[in-house]
Amino acid sequence: xxxxxxxxxxxxxxxxxxxxxxxxxxxxxxxxxxxxxxxxxxxxxxxxxxxxxxxxxxxxxxxxxxxxxxxxxxxxxxxxxxxxxxxxxxxxxxxxxxxxxxxxxxxxxxxxxxxxxxxxxxxxxxxxxxxxxxxxxxxxxxxxxxxxxxxxxxxxxxxxxxxxxxxxxxxxxxxxxxxxxxxxxxxxxxxxxxxxxxxxxxxxxxxxxxxxxxxxxxxxxxxxxxxxxxxxxxxxxxxxxxxxxxxxxxxxxxxxxxxxxxxxxxxxxxxxxxxxxxxxxx
Numbered sequence: 001x002x003x004x005x006x007x008x009x010x011x012x013x014x015x016x017x018x019x020x021x022x023x024x025x026x027x028x029x030x031x032x033x034x035x036x037x038x039x040x041x042x043x044x045x046x047x048x049x050x051x052x053x054x055x056x057x058x059x060x061x062x063x064x065x066x067x068x069x070x071x072x073x074x075x076x077x078x079x080x081x082x083x084x085x086x087x088x089x090x091x092x093x094x095x096x097x098x099x100x101x102x103x104x105x106x107x108x109x110x111x112x113x114x115x116x117x118x119x120x121x122x123x124x125x126x127x128x129x130x131x132x133x134x135x136x137x138x139x140x141x142x143x144x145x146x147x148x149x150x151x152x153x154x155x156x157x158x159x160x161x162x163x164x165x166x167x168x169x170x171x172x173x174x175x176x177x178x179x180x181x182x183x184x185x186x187x188x189x190x191x192x193x194x195x196x197x198x199x200x201x202x203x204x205x206x207x208x209x210x211x212x213x214x215x216x217x218x219x220x221x222x223x224x225x226x227x228x229x230x231x232x233x234x235x236x237x238x239x240x241x242x243x244x245x246x247x248x249x250x251x252x253x254x255x256x257x258x259x260x261x262x263x264x265x266x267x268x269x270x271x272x273x274x275x276x277x278x279x280x281x282x
Contacts, residue, residue: 088259117129253279
């Protein structure tokens with residue numbers, strides 16, 4: 001393994017090569033001031049691969065184009081997978097207090113609530129959604145739920161599949177929900193919490209690149225969460241992704257974006273609601 005001090009500096013030209021590759025393959029857009037971040041986060045990967053220079057790493061990364069497993073690793077390293085249970089809690093409050101009661105009381109629906117967490121990271125968001133939906137369905141026999149959780153990165157999907165979290169990671173989960181939806185570890189697993197199978201089985205995990213053609217969905221979604229993901233895309237890609245997500249919603253369905261994100265003004269399919277929530281028209 002190459003020692004830290006023997007790895008050469010990341011030059012502006014090579015930073016640009018790596019940055020352009022990520023933008024071309026997965027649509028991620030990074031500012032000029034991210035060069036230091038790239039250097040610090042990718043240095044360990046160079047050591048793991050036994051490479052001495054970022055030039056060599058850039059060649060290794062780009063050799064197989066978008067089909068390289070290294071692309072997924074690089075994306076994971078240079079993006080920040082910051083997430084937590086019930087992050088931006090007002091979005092979950094909107095589902096719990098308003099949207100789901102109205103949906104479950106409506107006639108004409110096929111009695112299955114469909115949700116998509118389109119940038120699910122390590123799973124806290126989709127499992128938060130699963131808790132809310134499962135509790136909402138408790139008083140409505142005959143209803144079911146389907147929850148797709150996707151991310152471009154297979155590493156974070158692996159964490160989500162294990163569905164095991166530390167005490168620090170579940171600190172945002174109210175105690176009542178913690179008792180209903182998690183199993184507390186004992187012995188060597190003390191301090192760890194596993195999502196109960198009854199809740200976890202609502203969630204289906206899948207790798208999806210939002211800038212590539214989407215897979216075929218059996219039915220439109222009632223709810224799509226795509227939060228704190230658009231900030232990594234260039235403006236043109238942001239607009240394209242929002243239009244694509246809007247098409248996956250049923251009329252009246254809701255799109256939830258992150259607190260610093262917004263749908264493009266020329267998106268006629270969506271009606272803007274408060275606090276970065278959008279309703280599909282029709």
